[in-house]
Amino acid sequence: MTGRPLNCGYVPLVDCAPLIVAQELRFAADEGITLNLLRQPSWAALRDLLALGHLDVAHMLSPMPTAMSLGLSGPAAQIDALMVLSANGTVIGVSTDMANAMRATGWTGGFDNPRATLTPLLTALDRPLRVGVPFPYSMHRLLFDYWVRNAPVVGASDIRIVTQPPPLMAEAVQAGEIDVFCVGEPWGSVAVTAGVGELVLPGAAIWANAPEKVLAARRTWVDDNAESVGALMRAVVRAAQWLDQPDNRMLAIEILARSAHLDLPVAAIEHALTGRFATRAGADPVHVPNFVRFHTNATTFPWRSQAAWIGSEISRLTGIDKTHAISTAQSTMRPDCYRTHLGAMGVDMPGASAKIEGALTHPTAVASTRGQMILGPDAFFDGKTYDFAPKN
Amino acid sequence: MKIAVIESDRARAIGIIDALKEDGWQDVVVLGDVTGLARKLAALEPDLVLIDLDNPSRDALEQVSAASDPQGRPVAMFVDRSDDEMTKAAVAAGLSAYVVGELRPERIRPVLKTAIARFQMMSQMRLELAAAKQALADRKTLDRAKGILMRAKGLGEEDAYALLRKTAMSQNRKVIDVAQALLTASDLLG
Incomplete structure (x- = not known):
């Protein structure tokens, strides 16, 4: 049929x-x-x-x-x-050279600490950072920009955004075209398995939802x-x-x-x-809920x-x-x-169609048509919240 | 007007260049290797970029067009709002065009017309080639299936084919599907 x-x-x-x-x-x-x-x-x-x-x-x-x-x-x-x-579902990774340069500044790895990773990322190289994203208008791009833009150590002009189709991301890292890659799975893991890069953060570490x-x-x-x-x-x-x-x-x-x-x-x-992710080739996997x-x-x-x-x-x-x-x-x-x-098919509906983004650090029960809705966490890494409701 | 063609298949690239040159555009360059595309384009300074709709590097061009470099010339996908048909014809033929700087639509349209015609011809050839390859593969499958039946049941070639055909008809399936199923089963049974 x-x-x-x-x-x-x-x-x-x-x-x-x-x-x-x-x-x-x-x-x-x-x-x-x-x-x-x-x-x-x-x-x-x-x-x-x-x-x-x-x-x-x-x-x-x-x-x-x-x-x-x-x-x-x-x-x-x-x-x-x-x-x-x-x-969610995306990762941020760096080339192997870049990871080594980050370690030289005292970075100790980890896959869950956007604040501690930021300064090593921005100071590891003494030249502009080339960042691969899949498309100019992608959540990857918005999240990367959001993560780095208030860092005191780098000006926006020191970052060059390069667009790469996801399946070509690992190749671009290997060819030395980009230092950082922001990409949806499986293409981050593909770069790790190929031994050309290491993962530093899941996208969810910048915005949890x-x-x-x-x-x-x-x-x-x-x-x-x-x-x-x-x-x-x-x-x-x-x-x-x-x-x-x-x-x-x-x-x-x-x-x-x-x-x-x-x-x-x-x-x-x-x-x-x-x-479950190996953040570098051969490493034990870490679990990202x-x-x-x-x-x-x-x-x-x-x-x-x-x-x-x-x-x-x-x-x-x-x-x-x-x-x-x-x-x-x-x-x-x-x-x-x-x-x-x-x-009509019984999907639980929230009371409102807008919420304060970034307000929940833990899963929280909210009012809904069936009374079963849990929202969050949806926090931003910097703890900011965004309320777009009209102010009266 | 300098035209850059992004195409890694040499034969296709030559076809596009020839068509453009025949119609009077002499200044045509081909980029075969797409590594560092944005950088290479900046060095070439083309006025118009032609690229296959199926080329994964199109997203890299999107970045060039979204970059707000004040010194750089603006790059935009060519969408002719006064000639919607042309945009649709380009997409149907599998062609996309990016305009660098301030070229007027009247100057782009004739180039695009030539390129669309060439792309249509090439996608037709690609379709025919794929169909020919499929036909050849199907024939091999049929021959192997007939061979299996001939050996297993002591049939002649025509009777083997007739049996495949009868089975296909009674099961409302295609002959090639029945032949394929027979090969799979035969491979499994070793």
């Missing part, structure tokens, strides 16, 4: 798992749709094909809908985020295809629920490794889904406040008007679709 086909673009990363699982475990078929999963060679290609209508929906870096809707990236198009596909990928679509398509949107969101949220049951993770690794869609070996996929999250703690909910944070950071990077960037960003998140399509 095949359902209505939806052209669905993705980039081969572990965090496209909800889309692959929705299709392979037939959550999509149960909703009467078929996800026509179309692998994309770059974020730019995915963006153009979505903007021009060759794709109906896409697995997208969380800042991309805002950047596209602001006209900053590619063909102008109003792109919305129906839901969040994953939180950073929306990483979203399920994106053109606003006109969302408005004209309510039935498909509902079927798609239900299938994907079921896949996300399935992925976050700990017992399913080993099976998920098998499914992803076997699926022709990802084309990666088990060894590359398992780090992200088990949260919540390394990547798909459903628990309201991960899938498209918070307008998360979008506002993204809008504010994009305004800082590009110099465009902050109020305009924030309001555009907020308009791209569609909690209205989320409530309409997922409320």
Whole structure:
């Protein structure tokens, strides 16, 4: 039985798992749709094909809908985020030479200390730092900038951002093109296994609940295809629920490794889904709780406040008007679709569609429709909080 | 106008250069190796960059276009809002173009038209090549499956094929799928 086909673009990363699982475990078929999963060679290609209508929906870096809707990236198009596909799931690493230079300044490693790692990172080399990110408008880029920008030891001009497609990141490190890499799994572990780099932090150490990928679509398509949107969101949220049951993770690794869609070996996929990382070749693995999250703690909910944070950071990077960037960003998140399509199937809904970002250092119960919602932790490494609610 | 073409396949690169030169654009350079792309482009100072939509290095170009270097010339993906059809045709042909500096759309359009035509031809060739390869692989699979049946059941070649065909029809499957299943089973049983 095949359902209505939806052209669905993705980039081969572990965090496209909800889309692959929705299709392979037939959550999509149960909703009467078929996800026509179309692998994309770059974020730019995915963006153009979505903007021009060759794709109906896409697995997208969380800042991309805002950047596209602001006209900053590619063909102008109003792109919305129906839901969040994953939180966290990225790593920051350095070349082996850079790691040795950091150790010479007294850095002792560890995978959980953004404050203690910052100064060695910025002072290890006596030349500008070249930082690889997957795309100009990526959470990786925003988190790296957020981490280093208030450090007293370096000026922004001493950092050069270089864009590298994730599968080419390890090669770029090896070729000496970049000193630091910010990348989604499995590509950080690939650099470690290849012996060309070491991991210094998970992205979650900078923001404990950073929306990483979203399920994106053109606003006109969302408005004209309510039935498909509902079927798609239900299938994907079921896949996300399935992925976050700990017992399913080993099976998920098998499914992803076997699926022709990802084309990666088990060894590359398992780090992200088990949260166990060797930070350098041959070292004992360290465990990172919540390394990547798909459903628990309201991960899938498209918070307008998360979008506002993204809008504010994009305004800082590009110099465009902050109020305009924030309001555009907020308009791209569609909690209205989320409530309409997922409320009836019993997904727990938060009372509000915005919250104070960074306020929770521990998991905390909050008011919700079913009374079962736990949020957080969502703290920033510097302890700051962000409240984008209008002030009266 | 200096045009840079990013293409690692030599034959394809030559095809694009020839097409552009034939139509009067002489100043065309090819970047085959994409390592350090941003740096190389800065040294070349092209006015227009053409790149395959499928090239993973497109994201590196995005960085060049997002960089706000006050001395550098602005780089932007060419999207002709007055000619939406052309943008769509470029994407359909698998081509993307980046404009460096302040080139006017009227000057870019003819280059793009030539490049789109060439890219369409090349993707057609790529499709045909893939289809030919598949046909060849399918024939080998069929031949091996027929061989297995001929040995195991003492059939002639035509009868072996007829058996595959009959099985496929009764199971509502393709002949090639039945042949593939037979090979897999035969490999498993050693």
